[in-house]
Amino acid sequence: MTVGSKVKQTLAALKGSEAILRLYSLKERDKEARVIYTEAFEEISKIKIDLEKRVSYIEFEEPQYKGN
Amino acid sequence: MNSWLIILFNSILLFFLTLVVTRFMKKRNLSKVTPFEFISYVVVALIVTLISLDIIANIYFGLISLAVWSLMPIILDYASMKSKWIYNIINGKERVLIKEGKVMEDNLAKERMTGQEFLEELRSKKIFNLADAEFAVMETTGDINVSLKADKKPVTSYDLGIKVASRAEPQTVILDGNILNEGLTNSGLNRNWLKTELENKGVVLENVFIGEVDSSGDLYLDLFDDVIKVPKTQVKEMLYASIQKSQAELMTFALETKNESSKSMYLRNAEELEHVMKKLEPYLLR
Numbered sequence: 001m002t003v004g005s006k007v008k009q010t011l012a013a014l015k016g017s018e019a020i021l022r023l024y025s026l027k028e029r030d031k032e033a034r035v036i037y038t039e040a041f042e043e044i045s046k047i048k049i050d051l052e053k054r055v056s057y058i059e060f061e062e063p064q065y066k067g068n
Numbered sequence: 069m070n071s072w073l074i075i076l077f078n079s080i081l082l083f084f085l086t087l088v089v090t091r092f093m094k095k096r097n098l099s100k101v102t103p104f105e106f107i108s109y110v111v112v113a114l115i116v117t118l119i120s121l122d123i124i125a126n127i128y129f130g131l132i133s134l135a136v137w138s139l140m141p142i143i144l145d146y147a148s149m150k151s152k153w154i155y156n157i158i159n160g161k162e163r164v165l166i167k168e169g170k171v172m173e174d175n176l177a178k179e180r181m182t183g184q185e186f187l188e189e190l191r192s193k194k195i196f197n198l199a200d201a202e203f204a205v206m207e208t209t210g211d212i213n214v215s216l217k218a219d220k221k222p223v224t225s226y227d228l229g230i231k232v233a234s235r236a237e238p239q240t241v242i243l244d245g246n247i248l249n250e251g252l253t254n255s256g257l258n259r260n261w262l263k264t265e266l267e268n269k270g271v272v273l274e275n276v277f278i279g280e281v282d283s284s285g286d287l288y289l290d291l292f293d294d295v296i297k298v299p300k301t302q303v304k305e306m307l308y309a310s311i312q313k314s315q316a317e318l319m320t321f322a323l324e325t326k327n328e329s330s331k332s333m334y335l336r337n338a339e340e341l342e343h344v345m346k347k348l349e350p351y352l353l354r
Contacts, residue, residue: 003324010317013310020307027285029236029255033351043344044311047318047337054330 004058011051018044071122078127079120086116089138094145100209102159111137159208166204169217179206190214233351235283242279242289255281262287269298284351308345308352315341 018041025037089112096105115137119130148155163175165186176186187198189212195201203215225232239251241262252258265287266273278290286301315338322334 003321006317007321010314010321013314013317017307017310017314020303024284024304028283029285030234030283032234033283036347036351040344040348043340047340050333050337054333057330 002062004055004062007051007055007058011048011055014044014048014051018048075120075122078122082116082120085134086112092142093138094141100211102208102210104158105141108137108141162208163206164204165206165212166201166214169199169202171198175206181206186212231350238280238282238288240278241281241287242273242276245274245276245292247273251281255285257281257285271296271298304352308348311341311345311348315345 021037021041021044025034025041028034028037094105101109112134115130115134118124119127119134124130144154144158148158163179165172165175165179171183171186176183190196190198190201190204193212193214195214195216200216200220201214202217204212206212239255241248241251241255241257247259247262249259252262262279263273266276269287269289271289271291275291275293275296276289277292280288282288284304286303288301289298291298318334318338318341322331322338325331325334
C-alpha cells in the first residue's frame with residue numbers, strides 16, 4: 001500500500017467520524033453536550049481539510065498512484 | 069323520605085364533595101404530616117362519615133363543621149406562605165439534634181426522644197456509627213435528616229475531578245405497544261423516525277413494552293418477548309474508537325514522512341485530535 005492510499009484511508013475514517021458527530025450535534029437535546037459535539041465536529045473538519053491538501057499534494061508528486 | 073334514601077343521597081353528595089375538598093388540600097405524603105395536620109384529616113374524615121350515615125341530626129350543622137375543618141387548613145396554608153411567623157406557629161420549628169458531630173441532649177429531651185430511639189432513627193438512615201454524623205436535624209414532621217462528615221459522604225464525580233456528560237431527561241416514546249406523541253415531540257422526533265428505527269432493530273411495534281429515547285436521540289427498547297435480544301446501539305463507542313484510530317494513524321504518518329512541513333502538520337493535527345478525544349470522552353464512553 002502506498003503512502004497516498006494510507007492517507008486516503010485515514011481521511012475516509014475521519015470523514016465518517018465527522019458525519020456521525022454532525023448527526024449527534026443535531027440530535028442531542030442537551031445544550032452543553034450539543035456544543036461539545038459541534039466543537040468536535042468543527043475541529044475534525046479542519047483536520048480533514050489539512051489531510052485533503054496533503055492527499056492532493058501526494059497525488060501531484062506520484063501521479064502513477066492517483067486514484068488508489 | 070325513607071332513611072336509606074337519605075343515606076344514599078348524603079353519601080353520593082359527600083363522596084364528590086370530599087373529592088373536591090381533598091384536591092384543594094396540600095399535596096403531602098401521609099407519613100410526612102405534622103400531628104396537627106393528621107388530626108385535621110381525621111376530623112374531616114369523621115365528619116364526612118357521620119354526615120353520610122345520617123348520625124348528625126341536622127345535616128347543615130355537619131356541613132358547617134366540615135367547611136370549617138376543611139377550609140381552615142387551606143386558609144392557614146396560604147397565610148403561612150405569606151408570613152414566616154404564622155408558618156412557625158402552625159408547623160413549629162425544626163430542631164438541631166447533632167451539631168458539629170456532638171449530640172445535643174437538651175434538644176433531644178425537648179423532643180422527648182431517648183438515646184435508643186435516636187440511634188434507631190440514625191440506623192434507619194444507614195448511619196451505624198454516630199461518629200459519621202456531622203449534623204442532624206429533626207424536621208417539623210418528626211423526620212430526622214442527617215448530614216455526614218465530609219470524608220464519609222459518598223464520592224461524587226466532582227470530588228474525583230472527572231468531567232461527566234450533562235444529559236437531558238429521557239423521553240418515553242412507546243408504552244405497551246402504543247406510540248406516545250408527547251414524548252416524540254418533546255425530543256424533536258416523529259413517527260417516521262421511530263418506524264425506521266424499529267425496522268433497523270428488526271422489532272415490531274406490538275412487541276415493545278417500553279421505548280425510551282435518551283438525550284442524544286438513541287432509542288432503548290424493552291420487549292414483551294425477553295428471549296429476543298435487541299441489538300445495543302454502540303455508535304458512540306465505535307465513533308470514539310474510530311477517532312482514536314485516526315489519531316494513531318496521523319502519528320504514524322508524522323513519523324514516516326521525511327518532509328518537515330508535512331511532519332509538523334501531521335503532528336499538529338494528531339495533537340488536535342487528542343484534544344478532541346479528551347473532550348468527547350465523557351460523552352461517548354459513559
